[in-house]
Amino acid sequence: MSESSAGSVTEGPSGDGRGSDGVRLNKALANAGVASRRVAEQLIVEGRVRVNGVVVDELGTRVDPATDLVDVDGTAIQFDSTMRYVVLNKPTGVVSSMKDDRGRPDLRQFTADWEERLYNVGRLDADTSGLLILTNDGALAHILAHPAFGVTKVYIAKVDGRVTAQTIAALTRGVQLEDGPIAADKARLLSSSDRGTGSLVELTLHSGRNRIVRRMMAEVGHPVVELVRRQFGPLHLGSLPVGQARELTKVERGALLTLARRAADDSPPPDEETQ
Structure with a gap:
């Protein structure tokens, strides 16, 4: 395979995999x-x-592990061993910042186990719990957080009142907010009290707008009582306890990198910042 057909990929004689022509592919895969x-x-x-x-x-x-993009069976491979990908089950009462200028509890307490400087991908409101990604991979973080790339997040909302099928349909059709219309990618009713004391609603969104789930539910007459993010792209919160963080498994990391690379290929470069 020539350089013209696959970026900087080159063929070379057997050896230790070092030199100006890069690293032998089998060695790079083994090192990863x-x-x-x-x-x-x-x-x-x-x-x-x-x-x-x-x-x-x-x-x-x-x-060249620094520039070439490699995948095996369609799953992206990360060659850079300095990159860290961590999932946190953020508690309520913690702001999504590495240093809060108002002295509120922030994310630093959850990153002490890693030497690298980790940063949060997007935000969760202080009164929202659930899945938050922490990483030092800035390029991946940008793709995951920006709504232009269409990465979805799944939320479970406990809301006031008895939510009906008509309300669920309204959420997917779209509602008008003060900063413009918004529609859920998916919405479904998980449970609803016959007495109208509360309901559980699952919403899937790719929007990065501030407090969007709370504002949408308030607009349809069902203010949020509790809110948790259960999924971000291919990552699921699972049984991770509140306030605990862990590094992604090899499978999770591959799925996340694969999603990010595909999103980057499918979407035009965004020209705006997400909230």
């Missing part, structure tokens, strides 16, 4: 924890590895 060198060679021969979107099946192929 994908598989042993022997198994990585088999993956390459079977045509299951792509570099910069092009299938590579030559064992002598070399790559």
Whole structure:
């Protein structure tokens, strides 16, 4: 495979994988924890590895881990071992900031286990709990947080009153707020009290507008009592306890990187900041 067909990918003689032509692909995959060198060679021969979107099946192929984008069976591979991806179940009462100028509890208390300086991807209101991503991968954070890339988030809202099917339909059709119309990507009623004392609603959104779930539910007459984010893109909160953080698994990291790369390929470069 020539450089013209796959970015900086080049073929080279067998060796230790170092030099001006980059690193042998099987060694790069092994260093990334994908598989042993022997198994990585088999993956390459079977045509299951792509570099910069092009299938590579030559064992002598070399790559530049700093610039080449590699995926195996469609899952993106991260070569940079300094990148950290952490999921936090943020408690209520904590602001989504690494340093709050008003002295309120912030996210620093959850990052002490990592040497790298981590930053939050987007925000959750202080009175909202749930899934928050912390990372030092700025490019990925930008794609995940910006609504132009269409990465969805799933929220569970406990609201006042008895929510009806008509209300759910209104949320997906769209409601008019003071800063413009907004529609949920998906909405469904999880439970509703016959006495009208409360309902549970699941909303899927890709908007980054401030307090959007609370404002939408208030607009349809059902103010939010409690709100938790259960999912961000391919990541699920699962059974992670409130106030706990953990590094993503290899599978989760691959899914997140894959989503980010696909979103970047499918969306035009945004020219606005998300909230």
